[in-house]
Amino acid sequence: MGHLFYGTSTESIQIPDRLLAHIKVVVTTKLRRSESFTLSWTHVDGTPGRSTLWLQPAIPLRFVFDSAEPEALSSSTLKNMADMANSSAGLTVDLTAEIPTTETAPRAVPARTAAPAGRRRPFSVAA
Numbered sequence: 001m002g003h004l005f006y007g008t009s010t011e012s013i014q015i016p017d018r019l020l021a022h023i024k025v026v027v028t029t030k031l032r033r034s035e036s037f038t039l040s041w042t043h044v045d046g047t048p049g050r051s052t053l054w055l056q057p058a059i060p061l062r063f064v065f066d067s068a069e070p071e072a073l074s075s076s077t078l079k080n081m082a083d084m085a086n087s088s089a090g091l092t093v094d095l096t097a098e099i100p101t102t103e104t105a106p107r108a109v110p111a112r113t114a115a116p117a118g119r120r121r122p123f124s125v126a127a
Helices: 017-032 075-085
Strands: 002-006 012-015 037-042 050-055 061-064 091-093
Touching: 002 017, 012 017, 017 037, 017 050, 017 061, 017 075, 017 091, 075 091
Parallel strands: 037 091
Antiparallel strands: 002 012, 002 061, 037 050
16 A cells, blocks of 8 residues: 655655556646646545645655555556546546456547548557
């Protein structure tokens, strides 16, 4: 179980290492760009309710992992989390969610048809 320390508080938020590794990538990417956003979760320690943090570059943030080895990251999970973080609702995480450890192979991208200039086709993976 990893720990997220926010601001000057000595109390941490306990988050599974695998989930925390993904959160770290999304958070540091956003903060590096000076983009503020919210991070929310539902309490799982028996306390009713949920919490939300306002993340912005001036507030101290520290990630502490129980495991010395870095976690393998899921690109599809990172993309989903980044999309959420970019939304007006912010990033909401389920502290009990299992993140897949292996990626599914991407489907072959069909040959390009005449698409309007400047428009890109979305990349998709098999579900």
